Amino acid sequence: MGRKRTKSGKIRLAEVAELAGVSPITASRFFRNPEALSVAKRTRVESAAKELGYVPNLAARALASQRTEVIGVLIPSLTNNVFSDVLRGIYDASEGSRYSIQLSNTRYSILQEEKLLRLFLAQKPAGLIVTGIDQTAESRAMLQAADCPIVQIMEIGPDPVDMMIGFSHYDAARAAIAHLFEQGHRKVGFVGARMDPRVQRRLDGYVSAMKDAGSFDQRLVVTTATPTSVTLGGALFTDLLAREPDMDAVFCANDDLALGVLFECRRREIAVPGQIAIVGFNDLEFMASAVPTLTSVRTNRYEMGKTAATMLINAIEGRRPEQPVLDLGFKVIERQSSSARRSDSRPAVSGAAAANKMIALPSSHD
Amino acid sequence: MGRKRTKSGKIRLAEVAELAGVSPITASRFFRNPEALSVAKRTRVESAAKELGYVPNLAARALASQRTEVIGVLIPSLTNNVFSDVLRGIYDASEGSRYSIQLSNTRYSILQEEKLLRLFLAQKPAGLIVTGIDQTAESRAMLQAADCPIVQIMEIGPDPVDMMIGFSHYDAARAAIAHLFEQGHRKVGFVGARMDPRVQRRLDGYVSAMKDAGSFDQRLVVTTATPTSVTLGGALFTDLLAREPDMDAVFCANDDLALGVLFECRRREIAVPGQIAIVGFNDLEFMASAVPTLTSVRTNRYEMGKTAATMLINAIEGRRPEQPVLDLGFKVIERQSSSARRSDSRPAVSGAAAANKMIALPSSHD
DNA sequence: AGGAACGTTGACAGCGCTACCAGCAACGAC
C-alpha cells in the first residue's frame, strides 16, 4: 500500500494522525491551535507525536501556508558590544517561541540594508527588526508595503514604520553634557568615531548643549569615519589635545573611545578627573572597574532587544501593543572620572535632571 | 489560461520560464547549475529572471529537494567578544554564497547544545558548525549520523566528527607560561572564570608548565564558574593576592580578566610589570593600548570563523579539504606588562619558542 | 418542534519547486 514513511525515514504528520486515529488536518491543527481540538483528540495527538518523535517539516509548512516563522533582524555590526547585547535580548525572547531568527549584517550601509531587506521580504518573514530610523526611501517603501509587523530599534523618532523602541541619543548626549557642566566643567571636547546616524545625533545633542551654554567651539569636536576602537580613542584625544590644550573634559561617543582616552591620559600623566574629566556612552561593564571609574550614559540594550522581539512576536500573533513607540530611556551613571572640578558648580544647561530618564528594568548579563 | 501569478502577486519560476520560452525545469536548472544549459537558453532565462525580478521560493525549493540551504551554527555565547569575531568570519564567508546562517546559543550547556542539535538536524541543514569538542555522547551520535558536513571550531583534538579547525588551548597556555619564565617570573598565578572546556584546557596547560618548572602550587590558582568580566578579574586577583602576596606574575584566562587585574593593580599601587607581570588571552584590541600595554596570546578568531564556513561550504558542494583538521595556531604577543624582571632570565619551561606557532593570516577588524 | 449558532472534524486541492526519467538531436564508431 501507500508509503508509511518519507524516503528519509522521517515521521510525517500523516503517521502521527494515523496513530492518533484522526485525520491529518486535525493533527495539523494540534500544532497550530491546540485549543480548537477537543480535549480527547488533543491528548491523543500529543502522545502520538511524542511517541513517534514527530518534528514538523518547516519547509512544507512555509510552502503551504505562504508564510514563514522567521523573524528577520538587520543590524549594522556583529562586533560592536552594543549590538551583541541587543541580539542576546532578541534571541532570549525568541527562545521558546515558534519563531527563529534570521540575522544579517548591514555593515552600517543603508544600501546594503536595502538589498538585504529585499531579500528578506521575498521570503515573507513573520516579522522584521531593523536598526535605526534612517532607511533609504526605497527601503521605507518596502517596509510600509510589507505585510508583517516591523520594529525599529536603537532610537526613537517621528513616524515609525510600524513599532519603534529605543531612546533619544540627542537627549542622552545633552544629559551627559549637562552633567559635566553641573560638575563645573566648561570646555568640553567631543570625540566620535564611525559617525553612524546615532553617533551623529549624539554629536548634535552635544553641540546643542554646548551652544545653550555659550561654550560651543567647532575646534572642540574631533570625529572620524573610521570604525571605533580603544586605540582610536587615544589617537583622537591626542588630536583634540593638540588643538585645545586647556580643555577640561571630554565626552566620548562610546565607551571604547573613553577607555582609550583614559589610557592616553595615563600615558601623558594627565590627572583624571583633576585635569580632564571623561564621560563615555553605553556604560559597558568595564567602565565601573576602571581606575578611576568612568562616568557613562547607561542604555538598556538587552531590554531593547528583548522587548523588541517580544513586541514583534505579540504583534505577529495579533496582539498589538497599545503604544507602538516605546522610549526605554537612559541614565547618566556618575563616577569618579567626571567628579566636581570646583565648588561653585551650577548647571549651565537646563533640564539636566529631567533629561535623565530611565525606565527601571532588571539588567541582565550573560 | 491558468493563473499567471501566485496569489501574493509574486513571480514564480513558471513565469520566468514562459518569458524565456523554455520549460520550468530548464529555468530551474539555470539557478542550480547554469553550466548544464546551452548558452542561448542560459542568457534567455537570465534576462527573463532579471526583467521579472524573480526571487526563488526557498520553502518550495527545500520541500522539493529535501534539503535546505541553511548552515546551522551553535555557539556558547553571543556576548563574548571571542565569538562575535568568529561569527563575523562565518557571516563574511557565507555572504555571496547561497547559504544562510542559522544561529543558536547553547549558553555553555552541552545539554542545551544537544537539544538544539536535534532541532537543527530535523530540518536537514546543508552543514553545521559546532563549538568545541566536548559534545554529549548523544550529540556526537547525532552528528556522526547526520548526512551533512560538520565543522568543529575553537579547538582541535583527537577524532574529529568530520572537519575541525582551531588551536590547542593547552599549548597556548604553556607558551604563555614559558614566556613569563623566560622573562624571569617564577611565582605565576592563574585567574580563570566561566571554566568552560577551553578555559579548563588553558588551566591544564598552565598546571603542566608550572609542574615542569617545579613551581606549581594549587594556591596559585583561582577560578570561578561565574561568567567572566573585568570587575571579576579584579576580584579574583584580590583573592589570589591575599593568599599569595609574593606572587610575581598572573596569567589570566582571558583579556577581560587581565584588564580587571591591571585596574586592581593600579588601585593598589602595585607596579606592572615591576611587581606583578600580567598576561592575558585572546589579544583583544584594547590590550595594545592599555598602560602599560598588556601581553596576550593572539588567536585567529575571525579567520577561524571565515575558514570554517568556507571549508564547510566547499564540503557541501563536494569539494572536501585534503586536510580535515586545521590548526590555526596562536602567538604570544609580548608587551610591557610582562617584560623582564631580572637580567638572569633563562627558560625554565622547554619548547617555548617552538610552541609559538601562528599561521600568517591577515587580521581583519570590523 | 424547528432552526440557528456553535464547536469540532474531515476532504480536497494545491503551495512552487525539483528528482527522476524519458526523449530527442547530433555525432562518431563500426
Added chain:
DNA sequence: GTCGTTGCTGGTAGCGCTGTCAACGTTCCT
C-alpha cells in the same frame, strides 16, 4: 545503416503541509 554515446530539454509526479469549505453533532433559543 545501425547502434551507442553525449548533451540538452521536457513531462510527470510528487515533497509534507495547510487554506478553504463543507459536514456533522450538539446546544440553545424561540
